[in-house]
Amino acid sequence: LGESVTEGTVTRWLKAVGDTVEVDEPLLEVSTDKVDTEIPSPVAGTIEKILVEEDDDAEVGADLVVIGDGSGASGADAGSDDAGAAADEPAADASEGEDLASDETAAPSTEQETPAGEAEKPADSSGGAASGEEVTMPALGESVTEGTVTRWLKAVGDTVEVDEPLLEVSTDKVDTEIPSPVAGTVLEIRVSEDDDAEVGSVLAIVGSGAAASAPAEQPAAPAPAAQEAPAAQEAPAGESAPEPAEQAPAAAEQAPAPKAADSVSGAESSGYVTPLVRKLANEAGIDLASVQGTGLGGRIRKQDVQQAIEAQKSAAPAASAPAASAAPSAPAVQVSSLRGTEEKMPRIRKVIGQRMMESLQGMAQLTTAVEVDLTRIAKLRARAKDDFAAREGAKLTFLPFLMMAAVEGLKTYPQLNSTIDGDKVIYHGSENIGMAADTERGLVVPVIKNAGDLNLAGLARQIGDLGGRAKGNKLVPDDLAGATFTITNTGSGGALWDTPIVPAPQVGILGTGTITKRPVVVQNAEGDDTIAIRSMMYLFLSYDHRMVDGGDAARFLTFMKKRLEEGAFEGELGL
Structure with missing residues (x-):
């Protein structure tokens, strides 16, 4: 389960002794210090013996469970690492059972093993190796060295076009699809689902399909069984019959064995269901x-x-x-389905939590705030937003104004746009602004590169583009790398102010509160105090006190306050 992982903890068995299991059906859940994942069964059969109990640790290569025909006389031992993880295991011990540590890409296995892994065997019946174009793990960002294969969108024997999504890969920063660099037939899958792969390593072989035709024709008898069992299990009642009919056109062109394995792994259009x-x-x-x-x-x-x-x-x-309309009552409370339940912490939450704890423990953090009158900005925006959207193709929100003021402040006070490197301080030569975005998957922070070189329209376009792709889960790793300063719009959720945590190795993060209209004491042209209704907002800056003093923070925020309250953005808006 990764290069540096030597053992895992069995967190949950999804099957019990006596239960039947299909090929690639989730068998148990395993947790390591890097990832929580499901381990699929390499064979179909009956659970005869569980060798590692829940909450117990197991080393890589250890036997977890025995799977057989239910008689208890013999079975297949399932090891704790996924299929294909140990390339030096022999593949001919079919009489003693199949170990998950055996290498699927080794020499052709015996006839007894073929049904268990037929969809991923690259060699033909004569033992010839598949030939074709190698699909390698691409570079997924500057600091990313490996990724986890979360799902194959194609099986051995399937055809794929250039740039058609081939598999899904997850890293600490982003989940993304890997497109095929060539058109052809998937001849070999080198990395199984839930396995890690380094950047540059071979994931699959795509070629003409000649090598895939031989094994596809061998298992004529097992293929229907492998296809019917998962279909009955995965599909809701009353829908198991139409599914084979929908697959029939594709099956007419491709051999049945890979398609059966595709059904088993749950890669049909209905989607794999955990x-x-x-x-x-x-x-x-x-x-x-x-x-x-x-x-x-x-x-x-x-x-x-x-x-x-x-x-x-x-x-x-x-x-x-209609009946309730006669007697108005309080709105019904929408009770979350999570109430009273338990679930495993998602990977993205673990990563965020770990990084925030590391940041708090490694920095001397505190927060300073000012209150800003955005009335002039609000009036400018109201006058210009329609023409701006038509001219620039982007919405004119308050955030571009705030970001431009922040970027100008960073140029004036570069202490906030720096990094501590041992006993050195690096003052960055560009302002790369991280923009915290709240999504269904959790918090992500896409980065506007060289924000100091952009005008108001350029910032607005970048904010709209990155924000939209963040919501649609379309960001790539490079979109999330290289921030030198971060802005978090806490006010979008209605909060007045917050104390955000500085994301290391940055030394500052700016928070923007919600805008509220309220009475404020202001001076008129004669210098007399009057009370007026104004659009007010809090700006709050968290910073690393090792690098930034309270005076630095106050000067930066006061600079922003003056810039925004003057509202001198007419030239940027064409007014």
């Missing part, structure tokens, strides 16, 4: 066939099921609305 999602849907009485998956490749995620649950709950009050 046990957690399936359990959540079953408990709420949600038909998964009616749920539209929003994950990559149409995968049904937990959030999709939760939305279906909320929609189901809201339908009942809507039906009784």
Whole structure:
């Protein structure tokens, strides 16, 4: 489960002794210090013996479970690392069972092993190796050295076009699809799902398809069984019959064995469904066939099921609305489906939590705030936003004004745009602004590179583009790298102010509160104090006191306050 991982902890068994399991069906969940993942079964059969209990540790290569025909006489030992992780294991011990540590890309296995891994065997019946173009792990950002294969969108024997998505890869920063660099047939899959791969390592072989035709024709008998069992398990009642019919056109051109394995791995258009999602849907009485998956490749995620649950709950009050209209009452409380439940912490939450703790423990952080009158900015924006959108193709929100003032402040006070490197201080020569974005997956921070070189329109376009791609999960790793200073718009959620945590190795993060209209004491042209209704906002700056003093922070915020309250942006807006 990664180069430096030597053991894992069995966190949950998804099958018990006596249960049947299909090829590639999730068998157990394993946790390491890097990732939580499901381990699929390499064979179909009956669970005869569980060798490692929940919460116990197991070394890489250790046997986890025995799978056989149910008689208890013999079975296959499933090792704790995923298929293909140990290339030096022999592949001919079929009489003693199949170990997950055996290498799927080794010499052709015996006939007994073929049904378990037939979709990923690259060699033909004569033992010839597949030939074609290598698909390698691309560079996924400056600091990213490896990624985890989360899902194959194509199986051995499937055809793929140039730039067509081939697999999904997850890193600490982003989940993304890897397109195929060539057109052809998938001849070999080198890295299994949930396995790590270094940048530059070979993921798959795509070629003419000659090498894939031989193994596809061998397992004529096992293929129907492998296809029918998962179909009955994955598809809701009443929908198992149409699924083979929809696959028939593709099966006519391709050999049946790879398609059967595709069904087993859950890579059909309906999307692979994790046990957690399936359990959540079953408990709420949600038909998964009616749920539209929003994950990559149409995968049904937990959030999709939760939305279906909320929609189901809201339908009942809507039906009784006419009767209730006569007697107004308090709105019904929308109870979250998470109430009273448990779930594993998502990977992105673990990464965020770890980095925030490291930042707090490694810095002397504190926060300074000022209050800013944005009335002039609000009036400018109201006058210009329609023409601006038509001319620039971007929405004119308050954030471009705030970001421009912040960038000008960073140029004037470079202490806030610096990095501590041992006993040195590096003052950055450009202002790369991280823009914290709240998404369904969690917090992500895309970066506007060289923001100091952009005018108001350029900032607005970058904010709109990166924000839209963040919401749609379309960011690439390079979009998230290289920030020298960060802005978080806490006010978008209605908060007045906050104490954000500085993301290392930066030394400052600016927060913007919500804009509220309220009475404020102002001076008129004669210098007399009057009370007026103004659009007010808090700006708050968290900073690393090792580099930035309170006076530095106050001067930076006061610079921004003066720039924004003067509102001299007419030239930028063409007014």
